[in-house]
Amino acid sequence: MRSTSRTETFPAHTPAASQIFTTVLSHGPLTRLEAARRAGLSAAAVTKAVRPLLADGYLVEAADEGARPALGRPASLVRVDGGRALFIGVKVTGGELIGVLTDLCCRIRLARRVPLTDRATRAVLASTAELAHELLVEAEDFGAPVLGLGVAVSGEVDRAEGAVRYSPFLDWRDVPLAELAATTTGLPVTVENDVRALTVAEQWFGAGAGLSDFAVVTVGAGIGCGLVVNGRVVAGAHGVAGEIGHVTVDPAGPPCHCGNRGCVEAIAGEAAIVSRIREATGIPVADATEAVRLAHQGVAGVREVYARAGEAIGRGIATVANLLGPERVIISGEGLAAYDLFAEQIRDAFTAAAFGSAARCDVQTRPLPFEEWARGAAATAIQSFISSDHPHLSR
Amino acid sequence: MRSTSRTETFPAHTPAASQIFTTVLSHGPLTRLEAARRAGLSAAAVTKAVRPLLADGYLVEAADEGARPALGRPASLVRVDGGRALFIGVKVTGGELIGVLTDLCCRIRLARRVPLTDRATRAVLASTAELAHELLVEAEDFGAPVLGLGVAVSGEVDRAEGAVRYSPFLDWRDVPLAELAATTTGLPVTVENDVRALTVAEQWFGAGAGLSDFAVVTVGAGIGCGLVVNGRVVAGAHGVAGEIGHVTVDPAGPPCHCGNRGCVEAIAGEAAIVSRIREATGIPVADATEAVRLAHQGVAGVREVYARAGEAIGRGIATVANLLGPERVIISGEGLAAYDLFAEQIRDAFTAAAFGSAARCDVQTRPLPFEEWARGAAATAIQSFISSDHPHLSR
DNA sequence: TTCTTTCATTGACAGCGGAAAATAAGAGCC
DNA sequence: GGCTCTTATTTTCCGCTGTCAATGAAAGAA
Incomplete structure (x- = not known):
């Protein structure tokens, strides 16, 4: 043997x-x-x-x-048989790495978070390798081999090449991440855009199971979207797809970091909401958590900011529905913590802007922690394993 | 024999x-x-x-x-061998039927237009059958059998069932058009949405040949969009897809017949342009042709209307590019007659609103007469023939 | 003429997936 | 218990597809 x-x-x-x-x-x-x-x-x-x-x-x-x-x-x-094999999934965010060890059924067996102080490629790579090793050691207790590592990164990702083309959040360009991570961990590595990875998890195990056309919209620091059309995740010709965050919903709206005005993200992204609340109330709001608290305390002007955000999100979803006719749209992301603050506006804006039968699209919410995104990364590793299609093996 | x-x-x-x-x-x-x-x-x-x-x-x-x-x-x-077989394609518009007889290469051999005075199903069906018969008779000269009829209709179409689910333009609901036309013409009939039919023609013979991800945007009375993702035409879960005309680009914009405000079509559709020019100039403009003439004559205020329309179209295209990352967008439709009036605005708005690598999408124009749409209908008939997948045979 | 190069065809073959028949595993009935 | 009925699964062919490796074909070059 x-x-x-x-x-x-x-x-x-x-x-x-x-x-x-x-x-x-x-x-x-x-x-x-x-x-x-x-x-x-x-x-x-x-x-x-x-x-x-x-x-x-x-x-x-x-x-x-x-x-x-x-x-x-x-x-x-x-x-x-979940116990037959294990996989590791890692989601890279700006501030931390979220790692999970899953079994073959993609059930999470262990989860770990490690802070990330430096976003440089080398630092992230080292932390990822460390996290993977930690999970590899713990995996020995489960008596099953670890067969792959999936890494989910925001930005433009070329999954086939295992490369991150451009990640604004990390300020990376053309990083051959799969190859690098494969050499440091000794595992076959799959790299995918984070929202698409989450979408794979939803397609297999979540609210997208059995559907051939659906969308996952993530609301949080950024606003993203994973699309499944004709049963396949949409990757786009240049690695860009699902940029619902930069769909313009109000040309007279606030400027966005992308250089345009009135993007969904410039209205409903966490940074936008926080700064809008600061403007409206004069309170030096620190982060989204505090913003939600203020809204629930009924501070004047705060709810209006969320209402406007909900409207932007609802319009963005209607745009997706009008263009692609999905059967379902799944709203998720950290931003759901504030969902009660804009649920109504999302729904109303969607209903108003959805055209014809596109309005029959089922819009639902699913609170999913970051571990679920990491699980999506593991799911892409499982995909690569079962299709025996590992562009980047350990050697 | x-x-x-x-x-x-x-x-x-x-x-x-x-x-x-x-x-x-x-x-x-x-x-x-x-x-x-x-x-x-x-x-x-x-x-x-x-x-x-x-x-x-x-x-x-x-x-x-x-x-x-x-x-x-x-x-x-x-x-x-184009001469081996013939197909008929018919595009139904509000005012006329455009019919073409094509060969197996989908080259147009004959083209006919007949006016349509009555949009009721029965009347359209009778005219279609008459047009088809006329082309069938003329087809005898070519010494090849006519093997199928494709019909392109605007609105929500269920191609698999051969039914028009809802066509606002014709005011049809749940019309089993393929079955009806098959019995009156004796031909296998394929029914498809008109923009998707045009998209098939572009995919096979036009600017989409060889591409796996592209979009066709049609500008005219309505503003439509055909999408090809992963090499397949997108039909949507409920028969709706590509409704770029009802993507909201300005929530403060003019009301649209769909009930919403600021849709691309409400700003850049022919009717919208004409009525906006009337408002701006006081001239009782009759139709798009006259509107274009006024613009070229330099009548004050007219160019601004086109500029705004171009901006709306450019934003709509950017939205498609941001969501799907197509390699190319093909702009077509009768509205191209006015293209010089808003080309610049389309390009500028697209560039401003396209995110990241989505901006690498190649946007180009292709003037295509309605006969090309009818050819698309014939192309869908050829598709059905070669996939031996005729849901609605002549008996 | 003979060699070289490239395109096309042939024939053997493995493997997939389907149809139909056979088998398996109960439950109910006598 | 034995028989029958029903449904799930397996087995046994069997046709078909597409690949591989070898061969044939059609030039130009030596």
């Missing part, structure tokens, strides 16, 4: 097999017949695809709990 | 074969090796896919003209 697990590969190279695996991963324990139906294949195909996956332990037979129909042979359930 | 050609089917049912056919259709005469490269297949696969298509006359060997490399066996070219 070889000791290195680095070269472990997934025993299902056909599109159909990895699609069946993904279906089972995403839709919990399934009977083979149900999996066949969902994947649009024959039952025989499922049996054949499942066999090697069972043999290698990636899938296991699940206990058949719950009511069974009175008639016929009882179905046997198949599910992914 | 059977006389009925209605049941003629395409002899390539595999995805690979129809992909190779589409590649040859779209990229002109190709060597087999070149076709293999473009389709991502082996040369052997091309040889095998091409053989039955040659046998049935859909493809032919093309004369090898032009410079050949000095060395090696000269390549033999393959191209689609």
Whole structure:
């Protein structure tokens, strides 16, 4: 038995097999017949695809709990064996790294946060490697190999090349992050834009499961958007996509750091809200938390700032709905802490600006901590693993 | 030899074969090796896919003209035999039907326009059938069978079902147009949204050829948008997509017929421009043609209206670019007659509002007459034919 | 003529996924 | 318990696709 697990590969190279695996991963324990139906294949195909996956332990037979129909042979359930393998996901924010160790089912087993004082590539890389090593050591207790590392970074990311093209937040340009992280951690590395990583997690396990067209809108320091069209995450021709934060909703609006005026982010981003509240009240508000507190205390003028932010977000969502016709829009991000302050305005602005059947789009909120973003990064690593498509291996 | 050609089917049912056919259709005469490269297949696969298509006359060997490399066996070219089959495309506008007879290469052989006085379903259907019959009769001269009819209608269209869900322009709701037209014409019918049909034509033969992410923006009575993401035309979950005309670019802007304010269409649609010029000048401008003339005559206040329209269009395009990151945006539509009046504003507004690498998107104009939209309708019929996927046959 | 180069074709072959038949595993009934 | 009915899963072919490696074909060059 070889000791290195680095070269472990997934025993299902056909599109159909990895699609069946993904279906089972995403839709919990399934009977083979149900999996066949969902994947649009024959039952025989499922049996054949499942066999090697069972043999290698990636899938296991699940206990058949719950009511069974009175008639016929009882179905046997198949599910992914989470304990079979582990993955690490890291989300890089301006101030800290959020790392999670997940199992093959992408369930979070451990979570760690480490502060980040220096945003230079070398420093972030060193911290990431340290965090990954820490999780690798702890992973030994779980008795399963760690098969990949996913890193989620805001900005323009070229996932295929594993490179960060441009991250305004970190002030990085053309950093071959996957390659660098692979050499320092010894793991296969996948790099993806942070919102797209979160979108993958939602597509597999969250409110986007089973949908072929949906959007994830993240509200917080920045305002971002992950799009799924025809079942695929949209990456854009130049690595840019989903920049809902820089959709103009009011040409007479406040200037944005991007150089334009009236972007959603310039009205509803945390920095914008805080500075707008300062202007309106004269109170030296420090951060978003304090801003929310002031709003709840009923300080005059604060609620209006949130109302305007909600309107901007609602318009941005309507724009997405008008252009792409998604089935659902999932609102998430730290900014949801203030959701009660602008829920109504989001909904009203969306309804007013959504055109025709686009208004039938289901807009819902999901509070997701940063650990969920890191989980999304792990999900991209799992994607790379099951598609046996690791552009950047450890050597 | 059977006389009925209605049941003629395409002899390539595999995805690979129809992909190779589409590649040859779209990229002109190709060597087999070149076709293999473009389709991502082996040369052997091309040889095998091409053989039955040659046998049935859909493809032919093309004369090898032009410079050949000095060395090696000269390549033999393959191209689609346009004369092998014919298709009819019809674009329905508020005032007329535009019909074209195209060959299998989707080259327009004949074009006809008939006025439309009544927009009721029955009347439009009768006129469409009449137009189709006229073209069918003329088609006999070409000695090739007519294998399909494509109809392009503005509004929400369910292509798979062949139904018009809602067309505000025609005031139709849930009209099973494909079924109705199939029974009156005896042809397999494909129904598609008009802008998406035009987008298919651009994807195959126009400025979108070879691109996996681009957008077509149509400027005219309405402002529409066809989107191609990951190589596929976006249809949206509810049949709505690409409603750039109802993207809000100025919440303080004029009211739109959709009930909202400041939509692109409410600023840059023909009706909006005309009425805005009337307000500004007091001249009872009748239509867009007259409006353009006034602008060119330098009547005070008219150019400003166009400038504002250009700004709105540029912002709308920037919104598309920010959300989807297309490689190219193609501006077309009757409104291009006025393009010199707002080209600068479109470009400036786009550049100002495009975020990061989204600004690298190539924005270009293509004047395309309505016949080109009808050709797009024919292209959708060809699509249905080669994918052997006719939801609505003649019986 | 013979060699070289490049394009195209052929034939063997592996593997996928489907259809249909066979098998498995209950539950109910006698 | 044995039989039957029903539904889930597996097995057994079987056709088909696309690849590989080898071969053929069609030039120009030596």
